[in-house]
Amino acid sequence: MLRARPNLKNKLSATLKSWLPILQSDPLEIEETLLNCAKDNPFVRVQSGMRTDFSSHKFYKPPKNALGDQIERLSVRPKSLHETLNEQLLPPLFPTPMSLKIATDIIENLNPEGYFEGDTQAQALNLGVEVADYEKVRQRFAYLDPPGVGACNLLESFAFQLAQHEELDTPTYELCARILKDLEQHQQHRHHPLYAKAMQVITSFKNPPALEFGESLPPIIPDILVLEEDGDISVQLNEGYYPKVVLEQGKIAADNGYLKEKLKEARDLVDALQMRHQTIQKIGLMLVEYQYDFFKGGAIKPMRLVDLAEEFGYAASTISRAISNKYLACNRGVFAIKSFFATALEGDVSNAAIKEFLLELINKEDKQHPMSDLKILELVEKQFGLKMVRRTITKYRKLLNIASSTERKKLYGMALDLT
Structure with a gap:
C-alpha cells in the first residue's frame, strides 16, 4: 500500500494555517486563495495559471474545440432569460406603451423555467387594465423566443411552440393541435396518416421552455487525470491550471524581524502549495489502487474516508477537505472524487x-x-x-x-x- 512520507507530515504543523485552505480550493479558486495568503507580503508573487498559454494545459481527451468553448464561458456572460425577452418587446407584437407595460409585467412574473406564475386577474387589476387585454398580450408570447415561454403550463407551452412551426401544412398542424388537447390519449389518433409526423413535431418540443437559460454551472476542471495507455494506468495532476508561487527574495538586514517573518511566511506558502500537489497526487494513486476494477470498466467498491486517512496518517476530516470540490477525469468520464467513497x-x-x-x-x-x-x-x-x-x-x-x-x-x- 502507498504511505505518506514522514517529511510531508512533519511540515504540516508549520504550514497548516495556509495549507488547509489551499488544499480545499478547486482549480478555479486556488489563485484567489493564494493571493489572499500572500497579501501584503513583499516576497511573494502569484503567477496565474489561468492567464498563460491555454494550449499547454492538459485535459483528458478533450472534445474538439472544448477548450476554446471553456475559455469563452469564463469570459463571456450569456444573456439572461429576461434580457432576451425584453429585447423582443417590439412592434408589431407590442405596438403601444400599454402593451409594453403588460409584457414587462408578464416577464417579471415568469419562473426560472419560463412559465408564467402570476395571477392574471390580480396583475391586470394592479396595472389598471382589463383582464382580457392582459391575457391578449400574454398570448403574443407564443411568437417569442425561447418557444413556449410565457405559458401557464406544459400543454399551453406546447401549444405556444406549435404556433412557431409555420412550415407545417394545415392538416398536420391541426392534428398536432387536436393531440395536444388530450395528449395522454394521443394513441386514439394513431391510424391517422399524419400521426407519426405530428408526434415527431410534438416530441421535439422543449420542457421547460427556458431550458437553455437554466443556471449555468462553472466549468469543471479536474485536479486528477487517470490515463491509460497500452493497458497501463498512470496518475497525473492537471497542473496546467495551477498558479505558481514565486519568491522575490532580496537582502534582509539582520535586525529586521518583520521582513524575516514575511520571508518565512512566503516559504511556508511555497511549501503549502507543494504539499497540496503531493496530497492530491497521492489521493489519485490511492484511488487507482482501491478502485482499479472501476478504471477497467467495473463497479465502484466500498471505500471509507477513514481508510484513506489511515494510509496518509492524517485525520479523516483533513482528507475530506482534500477531496471537497475536486474532480477526477478518466476514460469513463469526469467524476467527483467523493463519489469514489461509496457507502x-x-x-x-x-x-x-x-x-x-x-x-x-x-x-x-x-x-x-x-x-x-x-x-x-x-x-x-x-x-x-x-x-x-x-x-x-x-x-x-x-x-x-x-x-x-x-x-x-x-x-x-x-x-x-x-x-
Missing part, C-alpha cells in the same frame, strides 16, 4: 454497484411491461444476495432520474408509436 451496504456491495445494476435493468426491460420497484427489488436482492426495502430502490431510481414504471410505460408508448 457499503453489506459485505463488498456498494450503493454505486446497486445503482449501476438498476440502470442496466431499466435499459434492458420489456418496453411493453416496465418493471415495478418491487420487481427491481427482487432482482437486486437475488443479484447481490442481500435484503433491502422497496423505498431504497425508489430512492435510487429517483436519484438516477428514472421515471416510475407507469410513467415509463407512457414514454415508451410514445416512442414506439413513432417506429
Whole structure:
C-alpha cells in the first residue's frame, strides 16, 4: 500500500494555517486563495495559471474545440432569460406603451423555467387594465423566443411552440393541435396518416421552455487525470491550471524581524502549495489502487474516508477537505472524487454497484411491461444476495432520474408509436 512520507507530515504543523485552505480550493479558486495568503507580503508573487498559454494545459481527451468553448464561458456572460425577452418587446407584437407595460409585467412574473406564475386577474387589476387585454398580450408570447415561454403550463407551452412551426401544412398542424388537447390519449389518433409526423413535431418540443437559460454551472476542471495507455494506468495532476508561487527574495538586514517573518511566511506558502500537489497526487494513486476494477470498466467498491486517512496518517476530516470540490477525469468520464467513497451496504456491495445494476435493468426491460420497484427489488436482492426495502430502490431510481414504471410505460408508448 502507498504511505505518506514522514517529511510531508512533519511540515504540516508549520504550514497548516495556509495549507488547509489551499488544499480545499478547486482549480478555479486556488489563485484567489493564494493571493489572499500572500497579501501584503513583499516576497511573494502569484503567477496565474489561468492567464498563460491555454494550449499547454492538459485535459483528458478533450472534445474538439472544448477548450476554446471553456475559455469563452469564463469570459463571456450569456444573456439572461429576461434580457432576451425584453429585447423582443417590439412592434408589431407590442405596438403601444400599454402593451409594453403588460409584457414587462408578464416577464417579471415568469419562473426560472419560463412559465408564467402570476395571477392574471390580480396583475391586470394592479396595472389598471382589463383582464382580457392582459391575457391578449400574454398570448403574443407564443411568437417569442425561447418557444413556449410565457405559458401557464406544459400543454399551453406546447401549444405556444406549435404556433412557431409555420412550415407545417394545415392538416398536420391541426392534428398536432387536436393531440395536444388530450395528449395522454394521443394513441386514439394513431391510424391517422399524419400521426407519426405530428408526434415527431410534438416530441421535439422543449420542457421547460427556458431550458437553455437554466443556471449555468462553472466549468469543471479536474485536479486528477487517470490515463491509460497500452493497458497501463498512470496518475497525473492537471497542473496546467495551477498558479505558481514565486519568491522575490532580496537582502534582509539582520535586525529586521518583520521582513524575516514575511520571508518565512512566503516559504511556508511555497511549501503549502507543494504539499497540496503531493496530497492530491497521492489521493489519485490511492484511488487507482482501491478502485482499479472501476478504471477497467467495473463497479465502484466500498471505500471509507477513514481508510484513506489511515494510509496518509492524517485525520479523516483533513482528507475530506482534500477531496471537497475536486474532480477526477478518466476514460469513463469526469467524476467527483467523493463519489469514489461509496457507502457499503453489506459485505463488498456498494450503493454505486446497486445503482449501476438498476440502470442496466431499466435499459434492458420489456418496453411493453416496465418493471415495478418491487420487481427491481427482487432482482437486486437475488443479484447481490442481500435484503433491502422497496423505498431504497425508489430512492435510487429517483436519484438516477428514472421515471416510475407507469410513467415509463407512457414514454415508451410514445416512442414506439413513432417506429
